[in-house]
Amino acid sequence: MENDNTYKMTYKVIGWTWWGDTDYVVASLTDEVVDAVVKEIRKCGYCFGGDSHQYRDGCVPVLSTGEVVKCSMREWGAIMSMAFFDGVRFPLDYMGWYMDTCIEDDALKYPEEGVDEHLFTHPHYFKTGITHKRFESLKTKGKVLHVLATSDENTNVDVSDIGVFWGYDCEDFDQLQARVMKIKRFKNPEEFIKSDVFEKTDLADLTGHELKVAINSAWESVPIQDDEEITVYYLELIDIIPDRRKNA
Known part of the structure; x- marks a missing residue:
């Protein structure tokens, strides 16, 4: 089914950090992401x-x-070759930038480390x-209700935030970019089950232990407890990130 959404992610390099920095999500190497890095390398x-x-x-480039x-x-090395050869690609082009020792000393130029987070186009990813x-x-x-037990990992997710989702036990290795359109929170499973929202979810046909396990979907075979809070995220598809191995 073709996605009718008009919103598309745009990318720009807005800073540089180090490899071990865990403050940011790692981007998939889509054509759009690579193009953004290539443009920054050429410009600077x-x-x-x-x-x-x-x-x-x-x-390490940080994107907007x-x-x-x-x-x-x-x-x-391949990204560098695209920047220097204006997109023309040959199988071994990457070797010219595989390591610094492949480059003349006077040609080396490194970015200055730093990120201006005011340039982020979205506050939470x-x-x-x-x-x-x-x-x-x-x-x-193009949309789904995602139900799970509230945890520290997701309590800071808010409306309009953007997520990258993969499927558990799924043979489809594409990833999905989706926006959080709405959030509903419930004090406990009983309140959730009695709500109108419950009937709209993929859990409506389940009962008992099976339902409690399904609600706690992030933890395999572990039922949610009677006093645990529940969060429902209304997700809307933005884009499909293809599995890179398909073109390998």
Whole structure:
């Protein structure tokens, strides 16, 4: 089914950080992401190898979406070659930028480490898994209600935030970008089950222990407790991020 949403993610490099920085989600290497990095390299004249990308401070691009771009040394070399050869690609082009030792010393140029988070186009970007059934519903229908026990991991997710979702136990390795359109919170399972929202979810036909396990979908075979809070996220599809292995 073709996605009718007009909203599309746009990317721009707004800073540089180090490989071990865990403050940001790792971006998928889509064509749009690669193009954004290539444009920044061309604009600023940066030139460095894949080893510096991984081991030197300030050589990991931070995108306007709040993501970072992390590559293998070979992938980084390929990105550099695209920047210098105006997109023309040959199988071994990456070797010219595989490591700093492949580059003339006077040609090396590194970014200055730092990120201006005021330039983020979105304040919160998160990544998590959802059940296979919900993954397929979001992918094919463009929206889904995601129900789970409230936890520290997701309590800071808010309306309009954007998530990247993959499917649990799913043979489809694409990832889905979706926006949180609405959030409903319930004090306990009983309140949730008695609500109108419950009837609209994929849990409406379940009862008893099976229902309690399904509500607590992030924890396999562990039922939700009677005093645990429940959160329902109304998700709307933005984009499908294809599995990179399909083109390998």
